[in-house]
Amino acid sequence: MTVHGQAEALRVEDVHKAFGKLEVLRGIDLVLAEHEVVCLIGASGSGKSTLLRCVNLLEPIDAGRIVVGGEEITSRGVDVNRIRRGIGIVFQSFNLFPHMTVRENVTLAPRKARGLSRGAADAEATRLLERFGLADKRDEYPDRLSGGQQQRVAIVRALAMEPRLLLLDEITSALDPELVAEVLDVIRELAAGGMTMLIATHEMGFARDVAHRVCFLDAGRILEDGPPEQLFEAPREERTRQFLQRIVAAGRL
């Protein structure tokens, strides 16, 4: 299957997810082409994070289906570990392993899940850490790094698995304002390199800058989906307009 002449990377079809009585996702449909960068925006609680966690199979869905690279990953009997190896996710709170050095954080999954030798995993980690300006932090523990450095390590840790799809869950929300830029620069570089990414974010300027498409989530549905110029300059939906006005009022656009 193709989208805009590109191979399809991700297809989300009518996905529903509830936590108890709380319906968080109420019929999500979304398609990403290879090399496409899509930003999810919307208020807290609109379902952005849950959608990302569902795509990475960290949360089971109640209904619908999710297809990654042509394979339905939500069907029964699928090897979730194999699927997750191909999908990277970076969390708002970094979730680095505090008892391991940066290098150990980055090489753990390649060694255990991809079966690389220690030498090969180390070489790969060194290459990635150098690329993102973290080579001198290789032997530090996460708690000794700044928030921005920790988040960049978390991105490198996800990249070390060579994912076909990268999910970013509000990765700058826990950072001091002056540290946001260094993390967003990494994402820009990845976008320029053709990485397929689905990004939940509150950084509207960044979304406008890096995304091919922006989706506005409201109460568990994608209410509006379009190129950033259209969605930010001339939103069709009243709810989108209200949301953007609140963002402008808060000085975040």
Add this chain to the structure above:
Amino acid sequence: MVARSPGWPAFKAYFFNWTYYKDSFPEILDAFWVNVKLFCIAEVIILPAALLLAVLRSLPGPVFFPIRALAIVYADLFRGIPTILVIFMLGFGMPALGLEWIPDSQFFWAVVALVLVYTAYVSEVYRAGIESVHPSQAAAARSLGLTHAQALRNVVLPQAVRRVIPPLLNDFIGLQKDTALVGALGVVEAFRQSQIDQAATFNGTYYLVAATLFVAITIPLARFTDWLVARDRRRQQAGRLA
């Protein structure tokens, strides 16, 4: 106040007789090696066995319900029965069965009893440690494609065990002291030896000798653990106020 109490001179004569202390020390020290052997052998079995039990209790899903249930019953049972009863029942009961393939050494059954009781305690300590590791750590490991077992082994357990080192030491000290209960089986360990000496002279200084020996082991061990924990903390968080 104690020194001015009416019974003090008699108390002093009974417990603080330097000649008895000196003379009995080598003999009670000899017996104390039985305690040392008891708690060393037991601890070497308890630490991995309790960890295994804690992991079994943490297995997810309905498939593992029978295993979880068995682990819970075991922990409840052996934390509930007084240690001295377990030692008595095994130490006198098992050899009395008269079965050839069952060892009749009371030292052996004393170790088994201590292992059974303390494995139950220590597994609860491990379990508290496992539950104290935030679920986002396991989620991060699983999101990278690690299996449940790999995430547990590489991410959750190393953090859990580091956090519970002080309470593990606490239980180890408890175990060391409880080796004195084994004397009730007739195994001549430090407390039993001091009872024998006391019966010969009607002087209680021998108990003080035994007490000295126990404390001589536990205090250095406590300081060593403090040092271990502090070193680990320093390594992970340089420049921070701990």
